[in-house]
Amino acid sequence: MILQGITTIWRHPILKEARRQPLAPRPSAPGVVTRHRDRNSLVLEGAVPLIPTASLERINHFQRESLAPNTRRAVRGQWDTFTGWCAVQGFDPLPASPLIVAAYLTYAADLLDSNGAWFYAPSTIRHWLSxxxxxxxxxxxxxxxxHRDVANTIEGICRERARPIARKAPLLLDGLRKTLVGIDRTSWPHGVIGHRDAAILTIGFGGAFRRSELAALELQDISIHPENGLHIRVRRSKTDQKGNGFLKAIPFGGSPLTCAPCAYIRWLIALSAGAKSSSDLENAVRSASMTEHACRENVPLLDGRQPFLRPVMKNGAIKARHITGNVVNDVVKRRVAHIDLNPADYGAHSLRAGFVTEAFRAGATHHEIMRQTGHRSPDTVEIYSREVNPLDNNAVVRLGL
Incomplete structure (x- = not known):
C-alpha cells in the first residue's frame, strides 16, 4: 500500500463520537494473500511473475508520486479518520462494503458542533469519499x-446540507498600496521580513499566484527581462499536476512601492547579504531606498536551486528552506490588520482575487485574465465577477430603477 504506517487521529470529532458507539461484529474480508519466497522477493498468491522487492519499492515510489504532496497528505489524514472509525465499529476498511461507507458518510453528516450547527460541510465529506x-x-x-448506495447517499447529503462557499475578500489595489506603505523595510532586524513580505504581496498580486505556487518558487524560476519585467516559471500548479509548467510575466511598475521587480531585487539583495554575514545583511537593510526604483540594479548571483521565499527569524536570520503556503496566508492576514482590515476576511487567496477583480474593473477579458491566473475555464473566472462586482455587465443597471 502507498499509505502504510497510518496513525489514527483519535482527537478527530468523528473518532471521539465513534468511541462511544457499541462495536459491531467484524465482518470477514477475503483480502489478498501474499507469500514470501525469499528475503529479496515477493509473489502474490495466484500471480505468475516473481517481482523483486527492489522493483516493488520503485513501483510504490512512482505510484506515490502520481499524487501531489498536498494531495497525499490530505488523503492520508482522511484515510486515518475512516480507518479509525472502522476500527472502533469493528469493520474492515479495505475493502469497505458500500453500506459501511454510506454509514460513515451519514454519521459524519449528522455530527453537530457546540452551537448546534452541522460540523462538516458537504464538500468536506465529499473529499473524504474521494x-x-x-x-x-x-x-x-x-x-x-x-456504488449506487454510496452515490445516492453523498448526493442527498450535498443537496440537503448545501451552504454558501466562504470566499476571502479581494485585496484591491488601494488596499495593497496602503499595506505596502505600512511595511517597515529599513530598520534592523524588522526590515528583513519586511522585504520578504513585500515580495510576497507584490509578486503574489501581480502574478495572481496561488499560495502553493508562491511557496514552491526557486531562484532559478525567476528572471528579469529588460523589457517585460519579471519572468516567472511556474513548474507545477493545481491545474498542472503533471508539471508541464507555464510562464507568468509581471511588468515594471510605475511606482517603486508597487513594482514587483523592485521588490524582487530588494529581497535578492537581502538574500545575498545574508549569505555573507549578519552585519552585511543589516547594512543592506538600512541602506535600502523605498523612494527609488531598484529594478534596474544588477541582480545578485545566487544558487538558482535555492528557495526564493524563505522563513525569517526574529533576529533577521534567513533560513535556507522554503516557506509554506500557510506562511503566505499569515503574511496577508498580519499585514492587512495594520491598515484596519479584518484579517478574518482576508488570506492568501485575497491576492489572486484582488488581481482578477481589478483586471475586470480595468476592462480585461476573461482570456486575458486566464493568461495570468492559469485558470482552465472562463466559468471559474466569472465567479470572481459575480461575487465581487455583481452589477458589472448586469442588465439590471439599464432598467432605471
Missing part, C-alpha cells in the same frame, strides 16, 4: 463511491 475511493483504487479494488 480519499476512500483513491485508497481502494490504489489497492486494485473497485471504488465504493461508484
Amino acid at each position: 480519499s476512500i475511493n483513491k485508497m481502494h483504487s490504489l489497492a486494485g479494488l473497485s471504488k465504493p463511491g461508484e
Whole structure:
C-alpha cells in the first residue's frame, strides 16, 4: 500500500463520537494473500511473475508520486479518520462494503458542533469519499463511491446540507498600496521580513499566484527581462499536476512601492547579504531606498536551486528552506490588520482575487485574465465577477430603477 504506517487521529470529532458507539461484529474480508519466497522477493498468491522487492519499492515510489504532496497528505489524514472509525465499529476498511461507507458518510453528516450547527460541510465529506475511493483504487479494488448506495447517499447529503462557499475578500489595489506603505523595510532586524513580505504581496498580486505556487518558487524560476519585467516559471500548479509548467510575466511598475521587480531585487539583495554575514545583511537593510526604483540594479548571483521565499527569524536570520503556503496566508492576514482590515476576511487567496477583480474593473477579458491566473475555464473566472462586482455587465443597471 502507498499509505502504510497510518496513525489514527483519535482527537478527530468523528473518532471521539465513534468511541462511544457499541462495536459491531467484524465482518470477514477475503483480502489478498501474499507469500514470501525469499528475503529479496515477493509473489502474490495466484500471480505468475516473481517481482523483486527492489522493483516493488520503485513501483510504490512512482505510484506515490502520481499524487501531489498536498494531495497525499490530505488523503492520508482522511484515510486515518475512516480507518479509525472502522476500527472502533469493528469493520474492515479495505475493502469497505458500500453500506459501511454510506454509514460513515451519514454519521459524519449528522455530527453537530457546540452551537448546534452541522460540523462538516458537504464538500468536506465529499473529499473524504474521494480519499476512500483513491485508497481502494490504489489497492486494485473497485471504488465504493461508484456504488449506487454510496452515490445516492453523498448526493442527498450535498443537496440537503448545501451552504454558501466562504470566499476571502479581494485585496484591491488601494488596499495593497496602503499595506505596502505600512511595511517597515529599513530598520534592523524588522526590515528583513519586511522585504520578504513585500515580495510576497507584490509578486503574489501581480502574478495572481496561488499560495502553493508562491511557496514552491526557486531562484532559478525567476528572471528579469529588460523589457517585460519579471519572468516567472511556474513548474507545477493545481491545474498542472503533471508539471508541464507555464510562464507568468509581471511588468515594471510605475511606482517603486508597487513594482514587483523592485521588490524582487530588494529581497535578492537581502538574500545575498545574508549569505555573507549578519552585519552585511543589516547594512543592506538600512541602506535600502523605498523612494527609488531598484529594478534596474544588477541582480545578485545566487544558487538558482535555492528557495526564493524563505522563513525569517526574529533576529533577521534567513533560513535556507522554503516557506509554506500557510506562511503566505499569515503574511496577508498580519499585514492587512495594520491598515484596519479584518484579517478574518482576508488570506492568501485575497491576492489572486484582488488581481482578477481589478483586471475586470480595468476592462480585461476573461482570456486575458486566464493568461495570468492559469485558470482552465472562463466559468471559474466569472465567479470572481459575480461575487465581487455583481452589477458589472448586469442588465439590471439599464432598467432605471
